[in-house]
Every structure is written in C-alpha cells, then in structure tokens.
Amino acid sequence: MSRHAFLESTLQAFTRAVSKALLSEHAATRPGLLQQLDPRVRVIGILALVISVILCRRLEAIAALLLIAIALAVASRVSLAALAKRVWLVILGFTGLIALPALFLTPGEPLFTSPALHLSISAQGLRTAVLLILRVETAATLTSVLVLSTVWTHILKALRSLHLPAEVVTMLAMTHRYVFLLIETANQMFESRQSRTVGVLSNPEQRRMTARTAGVLLSKSIELSHEVYLAMLSRGFRGEVRLLTDFRLQPRDYVGLTAFFLSSCLAVWIGR
Amino acid sequence: MVKFFVTVKSSGFGWDDEIMHIPDGYLSPSTCATLYLFAASGWYAALKRIKQLLATRAIPLISVFAAFSFVVMMFNIPLPGGTTGHALGVGVAVIVLGPWGAILAISIALAIQALFFGDGGITTLGANCFNMAIVGSFTAYGVYRVIAVNSHLNSRRRVVAAAVAGYVSINAAALVAAIEFGIQPALFHDASGTPLYAPYPLRVALPAMMIGHLTLAGLAEAVISAGMVSYLQRADLGLLRGVSGLAQTTGPLIADASAERSPARLWWAVAVLMVCTPLGILAAGTAWGEWSSADLANGRTREQIEAASGNHAPPSSVPAGIQKLSTLWTAPFPGYAPRFIKSLMFGYLLSAMFGVGLLVLASLVVESAARKWPRGTLRS
Numbered sequence: 001m002s003r004h005a006f007l008e009s010t011l012q013a014f015t016r017a018v019s020k021a022l023l024s025e026h027a028a029t030r031p032g033l034l035q036q037l038d039p040r041v042r043v044i045g046i047l048a049l050v051i052s053v054i055l056c057r058r059l060e061a062i063a064a065l066l067l068i069a070i071a072l073a074v075a076s077r078v079s080l081a082a083l084a085k086r087v088w089l090v091i092l093g094f095t096g097l098i099a100l101p102a103l104f105l106t107p108g109e110p111l112f113t114s115p116a117l118h119l120s121i122s123a124q125g126l127r128t129a130v131l132l133i134l135r136v137e138t139a140a141t142l143t144s145v146l147v148l149s150t151v152w153t154h155i156l157k158a159l160r161s162l163h164l165p166a167e168v169v170t171m172l173a174m175t176h177r178y179v180f181l182l183i184e185t186a187n188q189m190f191e192s193r194q195s196r197t198v199g200v201l202s203n204p205e206q207r208r209m210t211a212r213t214a215g216v217l218l219s220k221s222i223e224l225s226h227e228v229y230l231a232m233l234s235r236g237f238r239g240e241v242r243l244l245t246d247f248r249l250q251p252r253d254y255v256g257l258t259a260f261f262l263s264s265c266l267a268v269w270i271g272r
Numbered sequence: 273m274v275k276f277f278v279t280v281k282s283s284g285f286g287w288d289d290e291i292m293h294i295p296d297g298y299l300s301p302s303t304c305a306t307l308y309l310f311a312a313s314g315w316y317a318a319l320k321r322i323k324q325l326l327a328t329r330a331i332p333l334i335s336v337f338a339a340f341s342f343v344v345m346m347f348n349i350p351l352p353g354g355t356t357g358h359a360l361g362v363g364v365a366v367i368v369l370g371p372w373g374a375i376l377a378i379s380i381a382l383a384i385q386a387l388f389f390g391d392g393g394i395t396t397l398g399a400n401c402f403n404m405a406i407v408g409s410f411t412a413y414g415v416y417r418v419i420a421v422n423s424h425l426n427s428r429r430r431v432v433a434a435a436v437a438g439y440v441s442i443n444a445a446a447l448v449a450a451i452e453f454g455i456q457p458a459l460f461h462d463a464s465g466t467p468l469y470a471p472y473p474l475r476v477a478l479p480a481m482m483i484g485h486l487t488l489a490g491l492a493e494a495v496i497s498a499g500m501v502s503y504l505q506r507a508d509l510g511l512l513r514g515v516s517g518l519a520q521t522t523g524p525l526i527a528d529a530s531a532e533r534s535p536a537r538l539w540w541a542v543a544v545l546m547v548c549t550p551l552g553i554l555a556a557g558t559a560w561g562e563w564s565s566a567d568l569a570n571g572r573t574r575e576q577i578e579a580a581s582g583n584h585a586p587p588s589s590v591p592a593g594i595q596k597l598s599t600l601w602t603a604p605f606p607g608y609a610p611r612f613i614k615s616l617m618f619g620y621l622l623s624a625m626f627g628v629g630l631l632v633l634a635s636l637v638v639e640s641a642a643r644k645w646p647r648g649t650l651r652s
Contacts, residue, residue: 006356009348017346020389047394054301054395057468087390095295102471108464124466132297132471139296143390152388167319167331168380174335175342175380176388182336182343206350211499214344218364218500219508225336229329237328 006206007194014187018180023082027148032076034145038253039154040161045260046146052264052271053139059127061271062134068263069141076149087144088137095136099129152176157247178224185220189213292360292449292489293385294400296393298470299452300460307452308398311379314406318375325372334373338380341365345381349492357492362408362445363416363438364500368511371413378405399452403445412441425512426505431498438497439490443482446489450474450481546624550617565590565598 028035034042049065056062073083108124146155153173160169190213201209299307322330344361351357365374379401385391392400419433454474457467472480504511560580567573568590577586 006348006350009356010346013346013348014343017389024388050296050394051301054297054299054304054469057462091295095297099471101476102467105476106465106467106471108466124464125471127464128467128471131466131468135297135469136295139393139395140390143296143386143394147388147390155387165319167323168315170331171335171338171376171380172383172387174332175338175384178336178339179342179384182339183346186343186347203350203352203354207495207499210347210349211496212503214347214361214364214496215500215503215507217343218340218368218504218511221336221340222333222368222511225333228332228336232332233328 006210007190007197010210011187011190011194014183014190017183020086021180024148025151027078027082028151028154030077032078032149034072034076034149036252037256038247038249039150039158040247041249041253041257041260042146042150043155043158043162045257046142048260048264049142049267050139052267053135053142055268056135056271058271059131059134061267062131062138064270065263065267066134066138066141069138069145073141073145073148076145078145078148082148083141083144087140091137091140092133095133099132102129102132161247174228178221178228181224182217182221186213186217189216292400292404292446293382293392294396294403294449294452296395298393298456299396299399300456300469301395303452303456303459303469304395304398307396307402311398311401311406314375314402315379318372321372322376334369334376334380337365337369337373337377338384341377341381342384344496345385347496349495351488351491351495355488357488359438359489359492359496360404360408360442360445361493361496362404362441363412363434363493363497366409366412366437366441367416367434367497367501371409374409374412375401375405378409399449403449403452407448408441408445411444412437415440425509430505430512431502434501435494435498438493442493443485443490446481446485447478450478453477453481542628546621546628549624550620565594568594 037045049068053062053065056065070080072078073080103121103125104119106122106125106128108122110120111123111126113120150158156169156173159172160166193209193213322334341361344364345358347359348356349359360378362374362378365377369377382392382400382404383397386394386397386400416433416437419436420430423429423433451474453470453472454477456470457473460468462468470477501512560577563573563577563586567577568586574586578584
C-alpha cells in the first residue's frame with residue numbers, strides 16, 4: 001500500500017467520476033434505438049420499467065425485465081462489457097455479499113444442511129437472495145441504459161416536461177456543471193499537495209490536510225456561487241427560470257411509449 | 273454475522289459507505305412512495321423557506337454548494353487506526369447553509385448521483401433524501417445549536433459541536449435507513465414467508481447498519497465536520513455565521529430565520545393554547561390507559577373502559593399494583609383543578625398557567641446554567 005493511499009484513493013474517485021461522465025456523454029451520442037426516441041419517452045418508459053421491477057414478486061418476471069434491459073442496451077449500442085464491469089459485477093460484489101447471509105438466516109424449509117458447519121440453506125433464503133440480487137441488477141441496468149443513451153441536458157428537459165419545478169431543474173443543471181469544475185479544482189489541490197509531500201504524513205496530519213482541502217474547496221465554492229450570481233444578474237436574471245422544451249413527439253415515440261407501457265404492465269401482471 | 277457486513281469491502285464498496293445510498297430493489301413500492309411523500313414535503317418547505325430568505329441568490333448558492341457536497345462525498349478521509357472512510361458533509365452543510373439550505377443542497381447532490389452517475393436508486397431517491405438530507409440535516413442542526421449555544425464563532429466548543437453534530441446526524445440517518453430495511457421482511461413477504469425486498473429483520477439490520485456507522489462512517493463525518501469548522505475559524509469565519517445562533521451576527525449566507533424571529537409570536541401562541549385548555553372538558557369518558565383505581569372500581573367508568581378497549585372487560589377488581597402505587601403520590605392539582613376551585617373551566621386555565629410557568633422557570637434555570645458553563649471545560 002502507498003504511504004498516502006487516502007490521497008490516491010480520492011484522486012482515483014475523481015478520475016472514475018469524470019471517466020464515467022465522459023463514457024455516458026460519448027455513448028449518448030451514438031445512433032441507437034433509445035437515442036432515436038424522444039427523451040421524455042425514454043425517461044418515462046425506463047421509469048415505468050424500473051417501477052415494474054420493484055412491483056414484480058416473481059423471479060421469472062424480473063428475469064424477463066432484465067432481458068428487456070439487455071436487449072435495449074444492445075439496440076442502443078451501449079457496451080455490454082462496460083455494463084458488466086461498471087454495473088453487474090459491482091452489484092454482484094456488493095448486493096451479493098449482503099444477500100449471502102440471507103441464505104442461512106431466513107427461516108424456512110431446509111434445502112441443504114452442512115452438519116460439519118451447523119449451517120442450513122433454506123428454500124426461502126435462496127429465493128429472497130436471488131430475488132434481491134436480480135431486482136437490484138435489473139433496476140440498475142435499466143437506469144444505466146437510460147444514463148448511457150441520453151445526454152444529461154435532455155434528461156433535465158424531460159424532467160421539466162414532467163412538471164418538476166423549473167428551479168429544481170435549473171439547480172440540477174447548474175450542480176452538474178459545477179461538479180466537474182470543483183472536481184478539477186479538488187484534483188489540482190490534491191495533486192499539488194501530493195507532488196510537494198516528501199516523507200510520511202502522520203495520521204492526524206493526513207486528517208488535517210483533508211479537512212483543510214475541503215475547507216478551501218468550500219470557500220472557493222461560495223466565492224464561485226457569488227460570481228455565478230453576479231453573472232446571472234448581469235444577464236438579466238430576476239429569479240424567474242424559463243427553460244426551453246423544444247421536443248416534438250414523432251409517430252415512433254408513440255410506438256416506443258406503448259411498447260414501454262405494455263412491457264411494464266405485462267411484467268407486473270405476470271409477476272404479481 | 274455483523275462483522276461480516278462491516279468488513280465487506282469488495283469492489284471498493286463497503287456496507288457503511290454505500291448502503292446509505294439505498295439502491296432500487298431494497299425497499300417495497302409502498303415504502304418508496306411513503307418516503308417520497310415525506311421527502312417531497314421537506315423539499316417543498318425548504319424551497320419555500322430558501323426563496324424567502326435568499327430570493328434570487330438561492331439558485332446559484334444551493335447549486336454550487338450541492339456540487340461541493342458531491343465532491344466532498346468522494347474524499348477519502350483518513351481515520352484513526354489507518355483506515356479511511358467517506359463522509360456526507362451534512363454537518364458542514366447545515367452549519368454554513370442552515371437546515372433548509374442543507375436539505376436542498378444534499379438532496380440535489382443525491383439526485384445527481386442517482387440520475388447521472390447511477391449511484392443510489394431512482395425509486396429510493398425519496399428514501400435516501402429523507403434519511404440523509406432531511407433527518408440528517410435536522411439532527412445536525414439541533415445538536416450543533418444545543419452544544420454550541422452562544423459560544424464565540426471561533427471557540428473550541430463549536431469544533432466539538434460540529435464533530436458531534438456530524439457524528440450524531442449520520443447515525444440518525446443510518447438508524448432511519450436500518451428501520452426502513454428492517455421492517456421490509458415483516459411487511460412484505462410471499463405466502464411461503466420469503467422476504468420480497470431487504471431480507472433482514474430489525475434485529476439483524478439495526479446492528480449491521482449501526483456498527484458500521486457508529487465506528488467508521490460516523491467518525492469520518494465527525495472528522496470532516498470538526499476539521500472544516502476548525503479551518504474556517506482561522507480562514508473564513510464569515511461562513512460560520514449562518515446558524516451561529518449569535519443574535520448580533522448577520523450571516524452573509526442564510527441567516528437563521530428562527531433566531532431573527534421575535535419570540536412575541538410564540539408567547540401569543542402559548543397564550544392561545546392555554547386559553548384553549550378547557551376544551552378537554554368536552555371529551556367524553558376517560559383517557560385510555562390513564563385509569564385510576566377509582567375508575568376501575570366505578571361501574572359506569574368500567575363500562576366506558578370496556579367499550580373503548582374493543583369490548584375487553586377490565587379486571588374485576590383493582591389490580592394490587594395500581595392500588596398500592598395510587599397512594600404513593602398525590603398531585604397538587606388532581607383532575608386539573610386545585611381542591612378549592614369549584615369551576616372546572618377555571619381550574620383547567622389555572623393548571624395550564626401553573627404548568628407553563630413551571631416549564632418556563634425550568635428552561636430559564638437550564639439556560640442560566642448553560643451560560644455559566646465555563647467554555648474552557650471542553651478544551652480539556
């Protein structure tokens with residue numbers, strides 16, 4: 001392990017976030033099935049499918065929804081390798097480990113008993129563990145397919161057309177914009193500190209350094225917000241937010257919307 | 273078992289770090305809908321309050337602060353013992369922006385994580401915002417104000433207050449999340465008893481969540497809150513004025529509205545409530561569960577007790593314990609009226625005035641004791 005693993009882990013987290021954002025920006029511009037649909041249809045359709053995933057009570061129905069999600073990913077030219085690496089394996093590692101003890105802890109009919117370890121796997125335990133993992137995998141795949149096939153500004157416009165208050169949509173848009181600026185700023189602060197650190201920092205000194213960096217970032221953020229406010233005022237901002245929603249529904253959007261709703265309703269009906 | 277949860281660190285994820293961002297699939301649809309409703313009430317109130325306080329400045333300030341919170345959540349915070357943890361930054365958000373601003377900033381950061389980065393679910397966004405932004409912010413605010421009292425902006429007590437506020441708030445949020453997980457198997461299971469969502473009951477979910485948060489996550493939050501307040505005391509004191517509670521300060525960001533508001537309205541509200549106390553006379557029967565030995569012995573009140581208890585008859589004789597304890601303490605105003613007062617309504621009013629007076633006196637004593645508490649005590 002490095003002497004200053006906390007610095008490197010933070011820098012890696014910044015890089016991961018930026019690369020994730022770049023990947024989704026890149027994927028969203030590729031020609032694909034979802035990309036051809038109106039963003040409002042995409043957002044509503046995927047939301048309907050995610051809700052149907054949590055409404056379904058049968059494994060078969062959730063598995064069918066996972067297949068739909070994978071088919072949507074393939075048709076939208078979302079890389080399955082990227083999905084496997086960033087979504088499926090991560091969830092399997094995390095939710096899988098959380099679900100594992102449920103095999104032994106859930107009371108029910110014993111399926112397998114190990115006399116040596118005094119452990120017994122119940123049928124109910126196995127089902128609840130598979131149900132949890134499958135549900136989380138399917139919902140996350142659907143969300144990722146939406147994120148990877150839609151430009152962020154389009155998601156925001158779609159949210160606005162779903163009657164989310166304009167102020168909230170504006171705050172989401174501005175936050176997203178300044179997240180990358182602040183990541184860049186924090187990245188530079190940590191990198192410059194790393195390049196100037198010789199020897200080993202003690203644990204309390206590491207903590208002080210992290211808190212100081214966060215403090216400087218906070219001061220810079222507040223100053224930035226004042227500058228942004230002045231810039232907004234100079235452009236005539238009076239507290240009213242107006243967003244352009246220039247989407248037009250095409251016949252294919254109606255077909256897509258119907259397909260989304262039919263799949264969701266069918267899954268909920270089969271999985272009830 | 274519990275150790276298993278706490279030590280899960282595969283794929284860079286840990287129970288303590290990541291489960292606070294509840295993914296889709298862990299909570300039932302009805303739980304998600306209820307928590308969306310709770311969160312929406314919080315967002316509505318916060319948005320209204322912030323627009324009143326900040327007018328046109330609200331949007332850029334909350335947005336940039338949300339971006340800051342998002343970035344701070346990525347910081348790896350070194351903890352005693354050589355390990356590291358992640359913080360939410362809710363303590364600092366509350367100290368700088370106040371609870372309403374913090375609710376919005378943390379919620380926006382969580383929404384960006386869920387909608388743009390796919391961290392945390394969409395159906396569980398309401399639950400995540402309720403736990404971390406609303407419960408977390410109000411807990412941090414309460415703890416910070418109580419501990420910091422009226423200490424100077426650069427006093428050591430504020431650093432301690434920030435640490436405790438961060439620690440308690442993250443644990444309060446984790447506790448609420450653990451309860452949400454823990455109630456799932458009892459409420460949502462199929463005919464064979466298979467839990468349909470989060471599979472662990474409260475007796476497993478509570479320790480599994482709380483051990484990770486009482487140690488690593490809580491400590492990380494305490495470290496970042498205290499460290500940042502300590503830094504700001506030296507470098508940017510103005511940012512701490514937001515919820516300082518000091519009457520003479522006017523914060524550059526969001527001045528605490530409750531501190532500015534005149535207490536006269538509150539006194540009027542207390543007076544109106546006191547005048548309304550005789551309304552209790554209108555209620556028929558006895559208060560359920562507050563029966564005295566006389567009520568249990570009286571035939572008419574026994575009938576009322578039976579009717580109010582789903583037709584379950586009370587015990588035929590007065591239980592020995594109630595009989596014994598009923599003589600232990602005699603209230604000065606039994607039945608909300610001193611013995612010499614004949615009018616029941618006047619007795620209620622007098623009892624209300626007496627009760628409120630005692631509470632005001634007690635709070636004055638506590639306030640005076642808090643003022644006299646030497647500030648240097650916490651330094652040691």
